[in-house]
Amino acid sequence: MRWEAPVLLDGVADTRPRIERTAVTRVHGGLTCYEVRARTALERVGAGWSVSPYRGCAHACRHCAVRRGHRRLGFGCGGDFDSRIVVRTDIARRLRVELASRWDGGPVVVGVGGDCYQEAEGVYRLMPGVVAALGEAGASFTVRTRSTLILRDAGALADAGASVTVAIAFVDERVRRTVEPGAPAAQRRLEVVAELGGRGVACGVAMAPVLPLVTDSPDQLAATVRRVARAGAVGLVPDVLRLPPGAREWYMAWLGEHHPGLVGRYAGLYGAGSVADPGYVRRVVEEVRGLAARYGLSPVWPPPAGPAGPAGAQLALL
Ligand code: SF4
Numbered sequence: 001m002r003w004e005a006p007v008l009l010d011g012v013a014d015t016r017p018r019i020e021r022t023a024v025t026r027v028h029g030g031l032t033c034y035e036v037r038a039r040t041a042l043e044r045v046g047a048g049w050s051v052s053p054y055r056g057c058a059h060a061c062r063h064c065a066v067r068r069g070h071r072r073l074g075f076g077c078g079g080d081f082d083s084r085i086v087v088r089t090d091i092a093r094r095l096r097v098e099l100a101s102r103w104d105g106g107p108v109v110v111g112v113g114g115d116c117y118q119e120a121e122g123v124y125r126l127m128p129g130v131v132a133a134l135g136e137a138g139a140s141f142t143v144r145t146r147s148t149l150i151l152r153d154a155g156a157l158a159d160a161g162a163s164v165t166v167a168i169a170f171v172d173e174r175v176r177r178t179v180e181p182g183a184p185a186a187q188r189r190l191e192v193v194a195e196l197g198g199r200g201v202a203c204g205v206a207m208a209p210v211l212p213l214v215t216d217s218p219d220q221l222a223a224t225v226r227r228v229a230r231a232g233a234v235g236l237v238p239d240v241l242r243l244p245p246g247a248r249e250w251y252m253a254w255l256g257e258h259h260p261g262l263v264g265r266y267a268g269l270y271g272a273g274s275v276a277d278p279g280y281v282r283r284v285v286e287e288v289r290g291l292a293a294r295y296g297l298s299p300v301w302p303p304p305a306g307p308a309g310p311a312g313a314q315l316a317l318l
Contacts, residue, residue: 017074019086028123031058031085038088041095048106051095051134052113053126055086059115059146060182062254063209068246069113077246082182085120092129099137107305108134108141117147119182127153135160140305144206146183148192158200163302166193166233167206170215171224178258179211186227193231203232204301208239210284212269212276213262214255218287225291235301238288240281244274 023034042049056070060082067077075084088094110116116127127143131153134141142163143150150157150164157164170176171186183189196203205228210216215224228236243251256263269276289299 019073019075023086028120031083031120033120033123034084034086035089036086038091038094040098041088041091042098042103042108043112045109045112049103049108050112051091051108051110051130053088053091053111053116053124053130054114054118054120055088056081056084057114058082058085058119058182059180061146061180063179063211063241063243063247063251065209065242065244065247066113067250068244071246078250081246085114085118087120087124087126089124089126091126092133095130095133096137099133099139103137103139105139107302108139109144109302110134110141111144115145115147116143117145117149121147121149128156131156131160131162135162142302146180146189148184148188151192151195154196154199154201157196163202163204164196165204165206165302166196167208168193168224168228169206169208169210170220171227172215172220175211175215179214179254186224190227190231193228193233197232197234202234202303204235204237204298204303205233206237206239206301207288208237209241210238210288211241212280212284213265214259216284221284221288222291225288225295225297229292229295229297233297235298235303236288236292237299237301238285240276240284242274243270248274 019034019036023036026033026035041051043052055073056075057064064081067081070077070081073086075081110130116130121127142165143157144165144167146167166189168186168189173185176183176186193203193205207224207228210221225236241251252263252266255266269280275281292299
């Protein structure tokens with residue numbers, strides 16, 4: 001670990017992003033971590049809530065749809081998102097306050113602005129506090145991840161009644177190495193699914209994102225669903241690649257480098273928008289759902305929320 005000394009800029013206009021000027025900065029491996037206090041812990045997402053201990057993600061998925069959020073912090077959506085990680089060091093304390101004051105009992109998703117079990121979590125250990133706070137509040141919550149580090153907290157997740165959603169979009173390791181270069185191999189994520197299930201944590205898979213023309217052949221879809229089912233997942237939900245601003249530029253640069261012949265076909269599929277042609281999306285989703293049904297995987301994941309709040313907490317203890 002290396003400590004950064006504060007930069008003194010007497011009389012010089014400081015043009016760095018505000019977060020860079022105010023955060024404590026530490027370097028872990030190749031990552032720069034910006035330690036900040038969380039202004040809010042719970043964020044509204046539709047009818048539910050999300051909690052993100054980290055912004056930015058060292059898994060560096062080229063398709064990551066939340067890259068744009070880094071711009072609001074004054075950083076870029078590409079390499080900055082992958083290597084400049086904002087760490088909300090007091091997230092558990094802030095979460096407890098908000099669960100008691102502004103939470104309405106709605107379901108909670110953990111790990112939206114960046115993977116909550118990415119490399120930095122090995123240093124900061126924020127998730128045990130987050131899981132405990134949600135469990136004690138009786139929240140219905142799911143933790144999203146691509147990381148094997150989640151196994152560290154399997155016992156706490158089981159005690160808190162959490163579900164886990166492991167993202168496994170495809171099992172082709174050649175594709176994974178370039179498009180999700182910082183994430184563990186699909187095989188290791190399948191082992192996470194199996195182990196969590198064996199330790200009493202309900203675990204499903206988000207087959208997300210299916211990459212059009214790259215990982216969407218019938219054989220590729222069938223191989224992925226088959227291995228997810230063999231790993232013991234309870235449910236599986238597919239999602240087709242979305243390309244909002246931020247993700248679009250970064251993903252298309254990858255596509256141009258690794259599959260230059262597909263760039264024109266993507267223009268036909270996405271036009272100037274963020275989502276693929278609806279007919280294409282429907283076809284892929286129906287195909288995956290059909291495969292999932294054949295293996296007995298639930299098409300609903302995470303599981304529907306049970307009673308939330310203190311009553312739910314008591315039920316979870318029974
Ligand atoms: S693991 Fe999730 S949050 Fe992290 S880069 Fe990949 S898609 Fe984005």
